[in-house]
Amino acid sequence: MTSPAPFPVSVRRGVPLAEHTTLGIGGPAELFLEPQRPEDLAERLDALDRDGVPFRLLGGGANLLAPDGGVPGAVLATGRMRRVFREGERGLRAWAGATLPQLVRTARELGLSGLEPLVGVPGQLGGALAMNAGSAQWGIWDVVVEAVVWRPVPGGGGEVVALDRATVAPRYRDGNLRGAVVLEALLELTPSDRARVRAAEEALLKRKNATQPVSASSAGCAFRNPPGDSAGRLIDAAGLKGLRVGGAAVSERHANFVVDLGGATAADVRTLLARVEETVAERFGVRLERELVVWPEPERPVAAAG
Ligand SMILES: Cc1cc2nc3c(=O)[nH]c(=O)nc-3n(C[C@H](O)[C@H](O)[C@H](O)COP(=O)(O)OP(=O)(O)OC[C@H]3O[C@@H](n4cnc5c(N)ncnc54)[C@H](O)[C@@H]3O)c2cc1C
Numbered sequence: 001m002t003s004p005a006p007f008p009v010s011v012r013r014g015v016p017l018a019e020h021t022t023l024g025i026g027g028p029a030e031l032f033l034e035p036q037r038p039e040d041l042a043e044r045l046d047a048l049d050r051d052g053v054p055f056r057l058l059g060g061g062a063n064l065l066a067p068d069g070g071v072p073g074a075v076l077a078t079g080r081m082r083r084v085f086r087e088g089e090r091g092l093r094a095w096a097g098a099t100l101p102q103l104v105r106t107a108r109e110l111g112l113s114g115l116e117p118l119v120g121v122p123g124q125l126g127g128a129l130a131m132n133a134g135s136a137q138w139g140i141w142d143v144v145v146e147a148v149v150w151r152p153v154p155g156g157g158g159e160v161v162a163l164d165r166a167t168v169a170p171r172y173r174d175g176n177l178r179g180a181v182v183l184e185a186l187l188e189l190t191p192s193d194r195a196r197v198r199a200a201e202e203a204l205l206k207r208k209n210a211t212q213p214v215s216a217s218s219a220g221c222a223f224r225n226p227p228g229d230s231a232g233r234l235i236d237a238a239g240l241k242g243l244r245v246g247g248a249a250v251s252e253r254h255a256n257f258v259v260d261l262g263g264a265t266a267a268d269v270r271t272l273l274a275r276v277e278e279t280v281a282e283r284f285g286v287r288l289e290r291e292l293v294v295w296p297e298p299e300r301p302v303a304a305a306g
Helices: 038-051 100-109 125-131 194-211 231-237 266-284
Strands: 009-016 028-035 055-058 071-077 084-087 091-095 144-152 158-164 181-188 217-221 248-250 257-260
Touching: 028 038, 038 055, 038 071, 038 144, 038 158, 038 181, 055 125, 084 100, 091 100, 100 125, 100 194, 125 181, 231 266, 248 266, 257 266
Parallel strands: 028 071, 055 071
Antiparallel strands: 009 028, 084 091, 091 181, 144 158, 144 181, 217 257, 248 257
16 A cells, blocks of 8 residues: 555646646636546545536646636646556556656657657647547557546446456547546557667657647647548648638648637637538538537636636
C-alpha cells in the first residue's frame, strides 16, 4: 500500500478552460478538479456520481471546443497524473495524464517502436484513448493491451475494471469508451533501437510540419475522414480554405484544421463548422462527421473565479 498523497485532489472554482485547451477558447469550469493518482480520480468519480454532480473529463484539451459560457458541475483534469512505468520487455504502463510527447520520448529512449505515429500530436493518454488518436491507418488502441477504467454502475458510484481492446472495440478516431473514464493503460511495443525509432519520427514530423498549421492555435482535425476520402480534400475542393467567422478560420495550410486567428469564441467555431458542413453537403452530398469534441453551452453562464 502506498501512503496517501498530502493533497490527493486539487480543487479550484471558476478556472478558465481557455487556459487548458489548445484552441485557447472556453469559459470557466464551476469546479476544476486535478487528481494526483488514478485511485484519487476513481474516488472522486464515485463521489460525484453518487451526489449527482455532472462531470466531464479533460486531458490536454487538444481535440476539444469548450463553451464560452463555461461548464457547470465538475471538470476532472488528468494533467497531474503523469507517471509512466516500464512493464516487462515490451510494456509501458502509464497513467491517464501522461502526455503523448512524454510517451513517444520514453518509448524512443527505451528503444521501443510503436508510438511513432503520435510524434507531434499533443494531448494525454486518456484523451488519446477516448479519441483513438493516430494516423489514417493506425490508432493508439492498436498497441493497447488493457485500459483500466472507471465506469458507472446502476444505483450510483462506479467500478474499476481492466478492459482489453477486443472488449472495447475501438473504431477510427473513436475509442468507443461509452462513458468509461480511462485511469491508466498498458501499451505493448516492439523492441527496436533508438536511431531507427528517431528516424521514423523525423520523417513523419517533416511531413506534418510541411502540411499542418503547427504553429497556429488549433485543435487538430475538425472532421473525421469519410470512407475512402479525406475531409481536408473535400473542404478544400469546396473552396473553403480561409473561410472566416469572427476570429475563427479554416486554415489556409490544411483545410481540415480550424484555427484561432485571435479572439475566436466557441460560437465563432460552431458557426464555422456548421458552414463547412452545409457547403460540403451541398457540393458533394457528403455529411462530414465531427472529430472535434464540442461541449454544449450551459443554460446559464458559469461564474468566473472572483
Ligand atoms: C496541432 C495538433 C495536431 C494534432 N494531430 C493529431 C493527429 O495526428 N492525430 C490525431 O488523432 N489527433 C491529432 N490531434 C488531436 C489531439 O491531439 C488528439 O485527439 C489527442 O489524443 C487529444 O487528447 P487530449 O488529452 O488533449 O484530449 P482532450 O481534448 O482533453 O479530450 C478529448 C476527449 O477525450 C475525453 N477524455 C479526456 N481524458 C479522458 C479520460 N481519462 N477518460 C475518458 N475520456 C477522456 C474528453 O472528455 C473529450 O471528450 C492534433 C491536435 C493538434 C492541436
